Structures are given as C-alpha cells and as structure tokens.
Amino acid sequence: MHPAASVILFTVSSGMGYGLLALLAVLGSLGMLPPDPGLGLAGLGTALALITTGLLASTFHLGHPERAWRALSQWRTSWLSREGVLAIAGYPPALLFAGGWxxxxxxxxxxxxxxxxxxxxxxxxxxxxxxxxxxLKPIPQWRNHWVMPGYLAMALATGAVWLALLAGVFGVGRGPANAIAVLGLGLAALVKLAYWQHIDTAAPIATAAAATGLGKLGQARLLERPNTQENYLQKEMGFRVARKHADRLRRLVLIGGFGLPLLLVLPASFLSGAVSVWLLALALASTAIGALVERWLFFAQAKHTVTLYYGAATV
Structure with missing residues (x-):
C-alpha cells in the first residue's frame, strides 16, 4: 500500500496523544501523579494538541475533506466512523479532568x-x-491479531516517553513515569517483532490462479500486463518496498525507536536536573522518528489482493 504522509502523521500523532492522555488520566486518578498545575497544563495540553493535530491530518487524505463530518453517521458499520465518534466524545471528560487538575x-x-x-x-x-x-480482509498484513496490540503498544510507548520527559521537566512523578516508559518501550519492541514474524511467515491467502478462477487449469501466470501505464490501483495498492530496505528500516525502528530510548531513559531515572531532561528529550525525539518509520513500514509492506491481477503471484 502507498504510505500516505497524512495517514502516517495521523496515526502516530493521535496514538502518541492518546497514550499520553490515558497515562495522565489513570495515574492522576490513582494519585500516583500529584495535581501539579504546571504538569497538568503541559501534559494534558500536549496530549490534546497531539490528538487534534492527528485528527486534522487524517482529513487531508480524503478527496473532499469538507465532507468528513458525514462519516460520523456510519458508526453502526464503519470503524472509521466509530473512531470519529469516540474521538469527539473524549474531549468533554478530558477537558473536565484537565479543569479539575x-x-x-x-x-x-x-x-x-x-x-x-x-x-x-x-x-x-x-x-x-x-x-x-x-x-480489511483483502490485506493479510493487516488482517491479523497483531495489529491492534501493535497500535496499543506504540501508543503506550510513545505516550510514556512523553510523560517521562514532562515529569522530568516539572520534577514530579519521575519514578512511575520512567518505569512506565521502560516497560512501554520493551513491550512495543516485543509486539512489533511478533507482528513482523507473523507477516513474514504467514501462508498466502490467495494466488493468481484463485483470483482469476483458473486454478483447475494449472498454475496461472500473467502473460501480458493489463495496461501500458500504471493506474491508480497500482500506485495505491501495488506499492512495494524491497526486502533489503524493509530489513534495514526494521532495524532502524528497533534501534532508534526502542533500543536507544531505553538506553537514554534508564540513566535519566537516576539523574536529575538538566542532564536528565536532555536525555529524556533525546529519547522522545528518537522514539518519534522510530514511530514514523514503523508506521511507514506498516503501510508499505501491506499487499492488497488486487495486485494479483497485475503480476503478483501470491498475496
């Protein structure tokens, strides 16, 4: 699938914001974070800003962004519509909680x-x-049980690193925040490894023979391209990334998105002052870059069954 910049920004920014918002809400409600006005304003303000930025970015991928509001009416059947309804519903309690804090x-x-x-x-x-x-059944890299844990784990990891930085800046709740950041990064790394292992080893869900209905005649293969120039389906659904490049990008995610931030958060837990804050800021920057690369790969490595009609042997 073609990795659209707007969708990558949407999923990374909103996931990071929701992760930070959920952690602040839970830890604050449990009394594990003191209701420091500065931390509350910066933390909740940052979370809501990230969420709003992500939601606005998602509309840029639409052909008619001005009609985005119509998607909210399809909540009975559409996950996108349910997402929009829940996103809007989340603002009132978040603002009430922020007002109290x-x-x-x-x-x-x-x-x-x-x-x-x-x-x-x-x-x-x-x-x-x-x-x-x-x-989405036609895309096996997405139609599996590791996608939701992956999104939740990335939201937790990126939100937790944000929380660790804010806790370090305001000097409150540093212990719980850093511990959650370490656990979140470790969990996200394990989930992504499991996801990549799954999509690398899963059996194909369809072949060219099955797609064309020629399975009984032997192994079907493409004799000629159906068109002389790339069309919309090939550009959007047939995007391919070379295996060697995917492997390098995966290593970048593991090292830059999870490994390096862990190495920065751990010593920051035992330090204080400007040194600790700088380490956490670097950890956040590295995590954000890793998250963007991870999400780019999530789309780039997805193969749609429509590619079977344009030369792909299996999907």
Missing part, C-alpha cells in the same frame, strides 16, 4: 471519574483506529 488542583471524586472515562475513551479510540485496518 489545573484549576482546582484536584484529581479525585468527580474529576477522577472523568479521568477514568477519559482513559477508557482514549483506549477505545486507538482500538478503533487499529480496527480500520485489521477489518
């Missing part, structure tokens, strides 16, 4: 309930984003 200095009582609801809606929204792709 920043203005009243409280994250208990009704504000805690708003926090739990915020976290729940954040997780559900990320699940809907994952299901937009996991529900």
């Amino acid at each position: 920043v203005l009243a200095g409280r994250t208990d009582g009704a504000f805690a309930l708003a926090g739990w609801l915020t976290a729940l809606l954040a997780v559900m929204t990320v699940c809907c984003t994952a299901m937009i792709y996991a529900s």
Whole structure:
C-alpha cells in the first residue's frame, strides 16, 4: 500500500496523544501523579494538541475533506466512523479532568471519574483506529491479531516517553513515569517483532490462479500486463518496498525507536536536573522518528489482493 504522509502523521500523532492522555488520566486518578498545575497544563495540553493535530491530518487524505463530518453517521458499520465518534466524545471528560487538575488542583471524586472515562475513551479510540485496518480482509498484513496490540503498544510507548520527559521537566512523578516508559518501550519492541514474524511467515491467502478462477487449469501466470501505464490501483495498492530496505528500516525502528530510548531513559531515572531532561528529550525525539518509520513500514509492506491481477503471484 502507498504510505500516505497524512495517514502516517495521523496515526502516530493521535496514538502518541492518546497514550499520553490515558497515562495522565489513570495515574492522576490513582494519585500516583500529584495535581501539579504546571504538569497538568503541559501534559494534558500536549496530549490534546497531539490528538487534534492527528485528527486534522487524517482529513487531508480524503478527496473532499469538507465532507468528513458525514462519516460520523456510519458508526453502526464503519470503524472509521466509530473512531470519529469516540474521538469527539473524549474531549468533554478530558477537558473536565484537565479543569479539575489545573484549576482546582484536584484529581479525585468527580474529576477522577472523568479521568477514568477519559482513559477508557482514549483506549477505545486507538482500538478503533487499529480496527480500520485489521477489518480489511483483502490485506493479510493487516488482517491479523497483531495489529491492534501493535497500535496499543506504540501508543503506550510513545505516550510514556512523553510523560517521562514532562515529569522530568516539572520534577514530579519521575519514578512511575520512567518505569512506565521502560516497560512501554520493551513491550512495543516485543509486539512489533511478533507482528513482523507473523507477516513474514504467514501462508498466502490467495494466488493468481484463485483470483482469476483458473486454478483447475494449472498454475496461472500473467502473460501480458493489463495496461501500458500504471493506474491508480497500482500506485495505491501495488506499492512495494524491497526486502533489503524493509530489513534495514526494521532495524532502524528497533534501534532508534526502542533500543536507544531505553538506553537514554534508564540513566535519566537516576539523574536529575538538566542532564536528565536532555536525555529524556533525546529519547522522545528518537522514539518519534522510530514511530514514523514503523508506521511507514506498516503501510508499505501491506499487499492488497488486487495486485494479483497485475503480476503478483501470491498475496
């Protein structure tokens, strides 16, 4: 599949924002983070800004962005519509929780309930984003049980590194934030390895013979291209990345997206002041780059069954 920049930005930015928002809501409601006004304003403001940026970026991939609101009416059958409905529904409790934290200095009582609801809606929204792709039967790299854990794990890892940086800047809750960052990065690395192992070893779901209905006549193969120039389907559905390049990019994700941030967060947990903050800032930058590459690969390595009609032997 052709990796659209708007969709990559959308999934990475919104996932990062929802991960940070859910962690702040849960830890704040449990009293594991003190209701420091500065941390609340910066953290919740950053989370909502990332979410809003991602949601706005998603509309740029549409042919008519001005009609995006119509998708909300299809929530009974469309995961994209459900995602939009839940994303909008998440703003009121998030703002209520933020008001309690920043203005009243409280994250208990009704504000805690708003926090739990915020976290729940954040997780559900990320699940809907994952299901937009996991529900597509013609793309085996997406139609598997590792896609949703992958989206959730990446949201947790990127959000946790953001939280660790903010906790370091404001000097509160550094212990829990750094511990969650380490666990999140480790979990995301394991899930991505499992996902890549799955798509590399899974049996093909269709062949050219099955797609053309010529299976009984022997091994079907393409004699001539159906067209002389690339068409829309080939550009969007037939995008291919060389195996050697994919392997290099996977190593970049593992090292730059997970390994290096882990090596930076661990010493930052035992340091304080500007040194710790700089280490966490570098960890966040490395994680963000790794997340962008990971999401680019997620789309680039996806093969649509329509490519069987344009020369692909199996999908």
